[in-house]
Each structure stands twice: as C-alpha cells, then as structure tokens.
Amino acid sequence: MASMSSGDESLRLCVFDLRRGQTEGQELDKILFFHPPELDVSTQLSVTGLSEGLITFTRLFSPEAACEVIEAERHSHVFYEPEPDIWMVMVVEKNKDTGAIWRIEALRGMLKEVHSLFVMFHGSVRALLEKESTGGLTRAQLYPFITDYLSTFQKRSRSEDCCCDLFVGKNLQLPNFRETTLSERGTVQMLTLSRDTALEVQSLVQVLESCAANLRCHSMILFQDLLVSTTLSPDDTVNLFTFAVMRLTSQALLSSDASSWSHLRKGTGSSETSSRSTSAPIGSIDSMHHVIRPLQNDKWKKGKDGFLITDIWGLESGGSPDSANPTVWLQQTQERVYLLAYQYKSLTSLLLLPKTDIVHGGLSAVKQQVIEQASLRIMKIEEKISRGWGGENAYHVKGYRYLVVDTDLEVSRASPSGKVATLAKESLLALNKLREEVDLEKSRAKGQERDLDICIRAKNNAWVIARVSRGKELYMALEKASDTLLDATDAVGRFSNRYCSGAFLMD
C-alpha cells in the first residue's frame, strides 16, 4: 500500500469531461476520476491538461478521431474516447527490464472494458452527468468502480506472483505482454459442444426463459469460465461474460475465497486492500450518494437455493424485495434488467428479466420456477458437459501456441495460459511486436476489412505468424517449426483446416 500512495508512477488513469471546467480556475471540475487518487491536484491537472491540449491539437487535423496514443521515452499515453467528449487516458511506464512492455491496443482494451462494464451497471457517464450536474454522483460511482476493476490486477504479494517480478513495490500490475499477446480482451471464450449437448442446452435455454412466464427475457449460460449459450447481442454478451468471469462463475467464487490460481482476468486481490485504497478519496462523498460497487470482490456467495446472492445492491430487508437484486443495462434493448444467477457446480446460468415488467416480489416467483422447472435439467447438463470436458488444456493443440479471434462474433480462443507460459520471452516479444503492427494496419484500414499474412522469424529462430482474413485473425508462435517458411505456412494451413474450418487460406 505504501508504494501505491507514494506516487507510484507505473500507472495513471484518468477520466475527464471536455465539456466541463471551461473557465480558468475551474479545471479541476473536468476530472471525473484519477488514479492514483492520492496524487496531488497539480500533477492530476498537468496530466489532464496535457491530454486535453493534445486532443485539441490533433482534432485540428482529424476531427473524427483525435489522438490515440503518445509514445514518450519512458511512458505511453493511451487515449480512448468512449462517449463524445468523455475521455479516458492511461499513462503507463515503459521499462524493458521489468517486462513492462505494452501493446497499446491491449491497454486500450482495458479502458474499453472498464467503460463498457460501467455503462452496463450505471448507464453512460454522460447520462449520469446530466442527471446530476455537479458531477458528484458520477465521481462517487466512478471511483470505486474503476478502483475495483483495477484491483483485479492487483497482486497480493511477491510470493504469489507467478510472473516473477523483481519490482517488489508494484502492487498493481497491469497484464503485460506475457498475458496479452495470446489473448484478446473484449471477446468471449466459447465451449465447444457436441450437437446433442447443444440441443440439450438450447432446450434448457428455452425452459429457463419460460420461467419468467410471458416476459421477454434473455439468458446466458457458462461452464466454468467458458460461454455455453447466450441469447444476448454480441456486445451485451461480452460485457456480461466479462463480469461473470470476474465475479460470478464457480471459479471466480472459488478464487475470491482462496485466490487459488491466477488468471489474467481473475481477481486475486483481497477486498480488504481494495476497499482501503478507495476509502480515502470517496469517504466524504459516500454519505451523499447511494454508491453501488458492482465489481467489489468477494461479495458473491452461493445461496442455499442455488442462486448467487450478494449485498452489493443492499439488503433484502430494506424496501421492495426486488430492490436488493442486481440490475444491469442492456445496450441492445436499451432497458434495465434484473440479473439472476443460478449456479450448479461449474454451470452458471444467468437470467435477465426486464425491470419494468417485474411486479413487486415477482423475482422470487421466477426463482421458484427456475428451481422447479430447470434445476433438474441444469444438473443433467452440468454432468453431461463435465463428462465431456477436457479440462484446462482442452483447447491445447500440440506444437502450436495460438490465438484465433473472430471479430464479427467477438469470440476468441487461445492456447491455455499454462502452455503459453512455456514460450520463450523472445518469441512472445516478437509476436507482441507483430500484433502491434497488425493493430496499426487495422486502424489504418479504418473499419474496412484487411487481408494480412505476415510471417516473421524471431531472434530465437521461432516463427511468429499473423493472418488476418475477413474479420478473422490468427496469431501464432511456432518454436519447433522446422527451418523453412514453407513448413511454417504448411503448419498454419493444417491448423486452419483442422481447427478453424479452413478460414485462413495459406499460400
């Protein structure tokens, strides 16, 4: 904690509104969030001031898409404008010796993710600001939210840190190239099902959704931290999936208890540290606003009836029996829905019910229906999937370290992290660099689909390969590939035919 409050320079993250604080002396009003919160006001102002200046300047040339990134000698500034004139800026320190090597798109992915999650729970920042023009409410919600989100990446102590970090002082460690190179934030990882299981699951989905009588509702089913089924739009699916994997799935519950194994998404930080780190700046505001901290760790428990319960949204005793139930905002339908999570062993079923349609106490009736109509099927399907589940390394392909992204469906699949960890640092760095290049190419294409086919030989003689074809991306590191480029492309071709239904045609 000490290092964090004493001006830890490894990460700065701010959210500010360009429409606020236009007059001299009111600049502080722009800032909606700043991390680390302890940083003195003048430093905060200098970071936002610089950012605003750059944005204003670059807008002269590119009004539609202003500044994206500034690469300074020791820092990278990542810009992201999630809502008109609402900016998120992340400043990270670069240090090759400590492995602090960042891929800008991966960092921007975090900004996107935290914003999407925020919108899912609280609605858009702009809407909050319009609701309460002083910005107090927005700040009160943003502070704990982003801090809770960042706490996901907090390492408890050095001994638990698998990526042996010499830098003891850094409690907060963003996922570095080891974790981000062969993964894609903002996508969903799917469980592959056999046809008959898929039919069973689909049937369960229908039963689940019929539990809400005639209400039009949505559902999502996860097995461990893989998606089994969803009836949400891809964007809503990604958001809810991300949240579920962070906090709701059987493994998230498990790790919040014991923080047993670390995953790039999984929170290993204890709630104790995160709450202490946020208590200082928001303590005064807290009393004025009803602050909800949906990302707060260690707050979900499995109830006796199989439904997950939490006191984040308050206690059942106060007010309407449904008010303590979590709600989320769906982009597709533009409505607020209740979130019911039913868990049986590794299977987590989420049911989303329109808030306006649920009459007083109607949720418990739905819960009862789920228990009566669906619990048996859930049990059977869990057994069926578990029997056929290949475990953590189910999607490992021998000899390959890969990442396949379908940007249309927002789905990705990658080699298991344990297997990726066996890659040499050179291979990963080379692939990381290659991904940077591809990101650049993609951003130049401005939304148009590009076809790319890049094979690079890394310093350690490994092949790193990127193949982009009509919305599908394949990244690969082949350390044991034989010498020629032909062999490497052959290997990719085989992989593509076998595991990607031939999506990546190799010459």
Add this chain to the structure above:
Amino acid sequence: MFCMKEKNSATTASTLGRILATCSKQAKDYGSCVASKVHEIEKDLCLKEFLALKSCMQHTTSVGSGALSHAYIQNPSLRCNVPESRGLFYDDANRLLICVTSSQVFSWETATFNPDVSPSVDSIPEGPILSIRFSLDKKAIAVQRSDCEIQFFHRETKQTLTHKCRAGSESILGFFWSDSPLCDLAVVKTSGMDLFACDSAMNLRLVETKKVNVNWYIYTHESRLVLLASGLQCKTITGFQLSTAGVVRLPKFEMTLATTESNSKPIISPGDVHLITVYGRIYCLQVDMEAMLLHTYRFYRDAVVQQGSLPIYSSKLSVSVVDNLLLVHQIDAKVVIIYDLFVDSRAPVSAPLPLLWRGYQGSDTSSQQENEGTESSTSNENIVMYEEAWTFLVPDLILDQTNKVLWRAISASSSDRSSLLEFLQRRKLEANKAKQLCLGIARTLILERRPATQVTQAIDVLVTAYSYSVKAGIYKELKNEKTTATTPTNDGASPDNERGRASGSSIDEEEVEMNLPSGSADEQQESQLSSPAISPDELYKFVFASVEEAMVEESDYLVAIITEFLRSISAEKLKVDLNIYVMTVRLLAHSKRFAELSLFTTNKIIEPSKEVALQLLESGGQNLRVRKLGLDMLRQLSLHHEYISSLVQDGYYLEALRYAQKRKVTSVRSSLFLEAAFASNDMQHLAAILRVLSELIPGFKETSEYYTFHGLLNETSSSVAV
C-alpha cells in the same frame, strides 16, 4: 374398423364446445367424481353424476345431426336379406357371417367389411342347427345338430360325417376349430373337452381329453382361449389356450362375485363373461351385477391376475374392442364408455356419450337401398340403438338379429392432447386416418400457441413412436410397401408385449403372430400404411412448414418448438428433412436473433448443407455476420463454386481467386473476377488476376476476355503514364 373423425379439429372443438357449454357443470361433476374415486371403485360409483351428465348430453346431442359421440356405428352396414332365414351365426375364426335356411348356408366375409360383398352359398341336409362353423381351411362345414351330435360336410366332395357323444351321460355344449399342431377340432362337453385331429378325408381321431365338469364355455378364436366354467355359481374357470405352440392349460381361477343380501347365490352366465384382446394381451371381463362392477382379469402363461374393476351403470352391458380400445356399452343407459386398458388408470378415456351413426346420410342410404332392392324396408331410421336383439361380436361387430344387419363399431375420442397422440400412435388399424389426425393435432397445438412444454411433450410422443416403429420394423416407407408387405413383420410387437414380458411371461406371444393375417388384410384393403407413425420429414412437411406462414410473427415460439423437435429426433438418432434447418435460419433471421443463429450454426444444431448456407447468405442481406456464416458453411462443405462466387459477389475477389488457385477450381467464370477488379478500379489487382487466370486456366490467353481486359489494362496504364 377404427375410424377417426375426419372433421377437422376446429369443428370438433365447436361441437364439443357446444356440449360442454350446455353440460359443463354435469361434466365437471362427473369428471371430478371419477378422478377422486379411481382407486376406490365400488358399486354405483358416481352414478348420480353419471346420470346427470348422460341425460344432459343426450338432450344436447339429440338436437341436430351434428351430435357428438366418441363411438360410432359405421354405415353402410352389411345386410343379409335371405328369405326364410332360420338364424344368423358368426364364425369368428373365419370372420364369416353365416345365415342359414332350412337347407342352405349363406356366408359373408366380414374381414374386409364390404357391405356389397355377395355371400357364398352351400347346401346342407335339412335339420336343426344349434351352431355352425367353417373349418379353418374353409373346406368343411361343421354343424351342431343337437346336444349329442355334430355333423361335418365337405364342401367339395360333399362327404358327410357325423360325430356323436354318449347320450345321457354327457352332452355337447359346442365346438370350435383349432390351428394348434395337436388338434384341429375341439368339442366341449359337460364332461370335459375332447380334442380331435382331422385328416383331409374328415376322419376324426381323438387326441386328448381334458376332464372337467363344464356348465358352459366361451371361446374366441382371436385369443385361442377357451374358458370352461364349472361349479354351482359357474365361477370356477378352467382355461386352455390352443395356440400354434400347443395346448396350454391355464391355472384354475375363481371369478369374483359379490354376495347378495338375500343370500341367493347368483350364477354367472356365459353372457356375463367376455374375452377380449387388446394390445396383444388377453383379458377376461366379467360382469358382477350385484356389485355393479365389471371385473377385469389378465391372462399370463402361469397366472391369472385380476386387474381391477370398471363401474357399470346399466343392468345390461356388453363390450366391443375397437382397435385395442375397450368400448363398454351401457345398454340400458344407451351410452358407451371407452377405456384404454394400456393405461394403468381405470379412468375412462372419454366421458360417456351415446353410440351414433357414422357415414349415414340420406343419399347414402338411398343408393344403398337401390343396390339391395326395394323390398328392404330396414332403413337406419327404423333401427333403435341398443335394441334387445343386438349381439356384440368379438371384436368390433354388432349384429342386429331382428333386422339382420351387421355393423362395425368405430370410435373417435378426444382428451388431453399428448396422451391422445400417444394413444393414436398405438392404433394399428386405419393408420392413415390416425396419422392425419395426429398431424392435425400437432398443427393445432402450435397454431393455438399452446405452452411450449405441452407441444414438446406431444412432439416427443410422435417422435418416440416413430422411432419405436422403425426399430420394430412396422413403419415402412411407402415405396417399400409392396416388397415388405408380404414378409411377416412383427406387427404386433408393440411396446406392451415387452411390458408383458417384463411383468411376467405373457401368454399372447403366439397370439400376436396370429393377428398378422388380419393386419395384412387390412393393408390390402385400403390403407397402405401399417402404422400411424409419423416420420420427422412428414412432421416437418405437414406441421412445421405448414404453420410457418401463420407463425412468422411469433418465430421465437416456433423456433423453440423446432429446437425441441430437433432435440427429440437427435435423442432418437433420427434424421430430418434439411429444409427444417433452412426454415430455422429464416425464422431466426426474421426475429433478428443473430447471436442465436450463429450459436445454432457453430454448434451444428442447424446441420450444414448447401441449402442452409444459401439461406444464410440470403438472410445475411440484413446482417454481414450472418452472411459470413453462410460463406463459412459453403467453404466447410467444399462447395467451391458457390463459395468463390459468393466471395466475388461480396467484393473479396482476391481471396476468391486465391481460393480458386489453391483448390484448382476453374468452373467459376473468369470474367467475374476481372469485372470485380475492374469495378474496384484497382489496375494492379486486375493485372494480377489476369496473370493468375492465365496460369490457372489453360488457353486463357486466347479468350476474348483476356483481350478485352488486357486491352483495358494497357489503355489505363498508358493514360496514367500520359
């Protein structure tokens, strides 16, 4: 003959609605009474409620011709207008209706129940006729002349033989022919049963004698079972089954009779006992008038087990079996109650309703009368339901002794939909109509937006039944019909048979085979179907496809049902017309459920096929993701030509050409690529394509296309240069 109501369910519903509206209270009372007392059947169970409902229904149904009933008598009937007739007999072994005069025997085939069939005529010497039966090969006629004499007449050789018993000490109660290997003829006497073998010259040889004191006996050829009654009350029953496997003696058993207050001992008469065969099982039904109960017994090879009792509401009662359903005619009450003994519950399948005519219309009657001659004064109007002289023949014929008319009973019924379907699927006769009705019910269920669980249940029933019948070999595709019809299939191997084996060895295994000739006769008769089972393809065609248009606005609901249907057929490892997948894609795309559409496609819930891929491409007009799913599917199916064309169409002409080069596909018009490249105004691409094409297609450089585009290329490059 089993015959379902052909009126569509809408009209049924309205008629039923009318009745239920009028008699709703009575119906409810009776229903709840029966439901509450199913386990404690006793005398006059729910009698009050029953009578109230009955009279209400009769009152309602007597108004107008659209009256409703579960059971019908089929018209036209078989009329045997033989002058000087001395009696009508029914030979159940040969299914012959026999009418005798003093010296002639007229016999009508009833197996194929054709009212216009002409009788065959045989002459026999004059004399009294107590009973008459044709031998199983129909070469001989046996006539019981008195209680000690049976005469045999050979129909071709005109040979005559007389068999007599010892007069005084014993008397002949009756006889029947048998097809067991041991004997050909069984003669039942008061002292027991004699079994005879009979050679072609009609010489009888006594094979075996079963010594039993017999008061009366009953026999049905259908069950091959003879029950010999003895004792003071005639309630001790000895049974023998003379099946093709030999003669089996059943354990002796006592029938149940309630004791009366007056202490007079009631005697069971042969009319009180009925042998019936349903689902290949043999049951004995016994009337206990004191208790007002109809006791049922089921026969196993080594045991006779009482199965429970049905209430009686009439002092006179008879039974018919129509297509494995038990019809209990409450003759005094003039209603019929239908039971399905397969169901464990003893609750009736339907509410009691009167027996009605069916197929009777004014014009029909007149034409029929013309055929038969004008002297026929018997028209349907004159016939009173449940007249005194009605005889109920095994299994489903009704003989009117006074009017000399023979009918077939038919039945229609309705109740809970999925159990109704289950029940229809067990029908063997008139499979076609049962099938049509099943399809109709399934359609209506969907169109009425019944809860998905209900529809699912119904569809499960149909799919399971189909799967079962395929496994059992009953279901045959129409095209195979002719080849397979001659080979005996395990027509009777219905689920109950397996159940029978599970619950004790069933006596009726051989019996089941016996039923075969009748089954194939029915096949020849009209319906080409041997089973009402509905294949998934037919379900798709006649249910899903036909409701699609009406349901398009509620495609979510329809998709849910289709998914359940797919799950059901997948569980039974069946296949279905791939058009159902095309339809699912259409429906999902229509309701913009693209997430599910891609899940369905990636999980192969929607099985990949060219048609599906093309539908995805078409639906993808609104959504690029969906279009890509279609493209991916084309590629996975190695439909190179379609894949390449679609790629070019979407503007990916380079990728398309790359693919064509890789797969050596030359069938796609080369101008497609060139035009696409030219349209995109990328001359580098155009040049590259020209080069690749000249490598890919031999002789491409000589084609006019090459010249055209090569010229264009030169033109533009020179203009650029300028």
